[in-house]
Amino acid sequence: MTYPETQKQNWLTSNLRLAGLLAGLAVFLVAVSLVLCGITLRFSGGISLMLLLCATVLGTLGGTVGAVAFMAKKERVFLEGSFVMVRMGPASLEKIPLNAVECFFLGSQPLDRAGEPVVAEDADFRVGTLVVRIAERYGDIASARRGPWAGWEDGYLVVDGRWSEPLVVETLRRINGRLAVAKRQPVVDRCVSSDMAEGCCG
Numbered sequence: 001m002t003y004p005e006t007q008k009q010n011w012l013t014s015n016l017r018l019a020g021l022l023a024g025l026a027v028f029l030v031a032v033s034l035v036l037c038g039i040t041l042r043f044s045g046g047i048s049l050m051l052l053l054c055a056t057v058l059g060t061l062g063g064t065v066g067a068v069a070f071m072a073k074k075e076r077v078f079l080e081g082s083f084v085m086v087r088m089g090p091a092s093l094e095k096i097p098l099n100a101v102e103c104f105f106l107g108s109q110p111l112d113r114a115g116e117p118v119v120a121e122d123a124d125f126r127v128g129t130l131v132v133r134i135a136e137r138y139g140d141i142a143s144a145r146r147g148p149w150a151g152w153e154d155g156y157l158v159v160d161g162r163w164s165e166p167l168v169v170e171t172l173r174r175i176n177g178r179l180a181v182a183k184r185q186p187v188v189d190r191c192v193s194s195d196m197a198e199g200c201c202g
Helices: 016-040 046-072 136-141 169-183
Strands: 009-012 077-080 083-089 092-097 101-111 125-134 150-153 156-160
Touching (some): 016 046
Antiparallel strands (some): 101 125, 150 156
16 A cells, blocks of 8 residues: 655654753853863963863764754654654664554653663653554564664554653644544555556556
8 A cells, every 4th residue: 555655744843942952052062162272272282282182072072962952853753655754863763654553642661760761660750652553464563673762662662752742642632633644645556646557466
């Protein structure tokens, strides 16, 4: 089953406040680096080299944090063509066929003080999650892949709510509504819609 090509649709946005904090930190680190570079011009010898080294380290760290902030601002879940895309981390995407996604529902993840998943009895706190339910016939697409923003658990893809917009009932209704609309789109038969019969089933 093939759905018509559509423009990218944002279904779940990022935690913009956190992305903003990271961007602010990146600007601060780069600014300090530039100040140290300016101070370096007034000194010579060992002090100058030490200040230049500190400026280089802070500048590099600021650039790295800035790159993470840029990626952290991107949407967490979106539709692209006939695939639901979920960001697992800054440079990792999970591509799920639209037909494979049955629904989304809210959940919670028990975590320890370091922010790592644990059993409920050992949890220091819980964080809200968005769970992607996969149809049984597509069970083979589930894996053990995990990222800082999402990961597979027991055949479900779980999105960490700390890195997304607030996960409330209204958010869930909106996402499931968009899923339902996407699934109602007319199916495109490439053999019928194209003048070329080559590669089509008879």
